Amino acid sequence: MTARDEDFRKNVRELTQLDREFPERLRNIPDPPDIIYVRGPLPEDDVPSAAIIGARDASPYGLDIARSIGKTLAMRGVNVISGMAAGIDAAGQWGAVQGGGRTCAVFGCGLDICYPVSNFNLYEEILNSGGSIVSEYPLGSPPLGWHFSKRNRIISGLADVVLVIEAKERSGTSITVGNALDQGKQVFALPGRITDRLSQGCNRLIREGACILTGVEDVLESLHLSREVEQLDFSRDLSSLGEDERAVYEILPDQAVHVDALIAKSLLPFQKLSEILLSLEILGFCESPKSGYYRKK
């Protein structure tokens, strides 16, 4: 065992239901874990919490939504719970970290294993930003398939509401939703086009009675928080912008589009458009998630 492992081990707490620190929410679910391993401060029992879950191979739209909801919830002091899987989970938690909030990741393996490896940055950011990681499996447990379907009950258990951003017809997400319903938690699902595979799971949930997620206000309301979302995202002060900049800002969509679409819409040559877009970017009105694509910020 290296010094680093030793250090890691020292920081991991083992909690049973007899411990005072054991989350109240977890005591009350059917089939609560006998023991949980925790690093970092657990979500407090009296602070509202929301789980953001969904597909691993999500669409850019889903990722955007997960991130922005995670961010807004974190800014409003809501604990964001998720499984730190690729896709929606990670996007929601990145959003929470960016919003300066605390987020809790529930693992399907030992806490010393970062799965998937591609989320290593997130893993570190969660701990650095005062969040926590939780698992019912001892250190060194490998990420086995059945671990994940079991840990899902802890995700929904730690949350007051569960938000499903994108899910296919059959997916691991439906297990979490099933757990949430057994535990009596409220479930929100993000509606989508009926032809999108990634929205079929969500749309089915809505048909079966899940709350429809039309904005982060819906979630805040159900958590008994005031609906007022920071006005930033909606009406921004455009007075600092020039005429051209304002015109371009007006046609910028919320979802990233290729610059060819903007050329066609604005009828400006690219030389001019690129200058405007970049100055919008500098002023914080626009962002470019990948080269050639732009969206409102």
Place this chain on the structure above:
Amino acid sequence: MDGYLVSVQVDESFGLPRSLIVGNVSASVREALDRCAVALKNGGMALPPRRLTINLQPADIRKDGTWFDLPILTGMLKAMGMAADFPLSDYGFFGEVGLDGQIRHVRGTLSLVACMKEAGYVGAVVPEEDVQEALVVEGMDIIGIKDVGELLDLLKSENAFRTFPRPSPERQEKSEKYDYDFSEVRGQEYAVRAAMIAAAGNHDILLSGTAGSGKTMIAKRIPGIIPPLSREDDIEITKIYSVAGMLPKGSALYGRRPFRAPHHTITTAALLGGSSQGGIMPGELALAHKGVLFLDELPLFSRASIEALRQPLEDRKVLINRLQGSFSYPAECMLVAAMNPCPCGYYPDRNRCKCTPWQIRAYQRGISRPILERIDLCVEVSPPEFRDAVEARPSLSSAKIRERVIQARKRQASRFEKEADVRVNGRMGIREIEKFCPLSENELDFMKKIYTLKGLSMRTYHKILKVARTIADLEESENISIRHLSEAVSYRSLEDRLYLEEGADGIGGQRNDRKR
């Protein structure tokens, strides 16, 4: 790529009637003797029963190929007194002889005739098929012959040699012809504009986009917007194609900028050139000289072959070392690469793309970083769905784009007049960038903002300056302004993104945003 002179010595002596060829020759040269003998017989002449010894000098270089048939035949005729005795020492000969006496086409005519001229020869006797190519070398007295009969006529007497009809060069078409035009491209203004900038500054460019978005379409049209070839450049291209045996029969000059698009399964040897029967063959890289080397599906090329491109692209020549010696080909091409976002080509359209994030990452990581670092412009081509939906406007025609490119190149030529080996913006090194891309206070401030906003690396920063210089040249502006810089920033390299992205899900990039 340049030839060397071989002198053929023929000796006739008493002894057993047999012929012998010496001088470190390969099997195909040894066969020349039999071909010549049979060709003579079929021409109605028999070799006298004497002993013939033929030596090819210099005897220490390995000789291969069929160029030597005609000089051997000529030597035999001379030695046996079947041809008049007059000095021919300032004329060169080459060509392949068939059993029926036909003199056939050989590879590398242009190089050989040029080499003869350099050595002080006044003329050359060549196969008739290769006459036009040989005539490209100015000031050489070229004689084309069709068969052994004509050779005999030619060698009948000194007078016959003088009066033998000489061919005249065919008129060359002035303008280069290309099969494709940019006016056929619709709704791709961003990518077309980037292609124009790339051509104007000779920048390497990477087109990325979903399957069917038109990457290949744009790449194919790039040779048509690079300024027209000079005669010297055309000769250089023709030499390479002639040596490779890829020049269309009977043509003089290649006459346009080449476009080479090797498949991604290509071997390193085929890309760079390697030995094959008859010598060292130029590879795809040399064949793209002065033109465009298009690497479609860049991540799928084998790492070895891509890495092997690095040195030649830097030095602008390929050096091939083999047991037989070192061979060098010029290789000064524009690199155009294309890639899909994922193995199936549809990411991020999750309804069609079924690749796992892991697969996507592995695919994108397949690009060699050193090659990516050479590429100044990275362009995301817009997806085809969008273009169907809007009334797409056709882009500028190739001729119009080319005019602007030529203007921009003129500005560069006058700017780099005093520089040793930089002629275009794309070749500027850090020293030249500092000298020729000065920024004023305002622009520097702007770049500082961008530097932190985008998290640029120093290398990307330099690329932006280079590309901004070209954009300014296109707009006929002396100074680089904020507008030029903004546009250059939008073509900033994907490299930082590709390698920082944690998972193909596009989340990891945000880590940087936070740290800033």
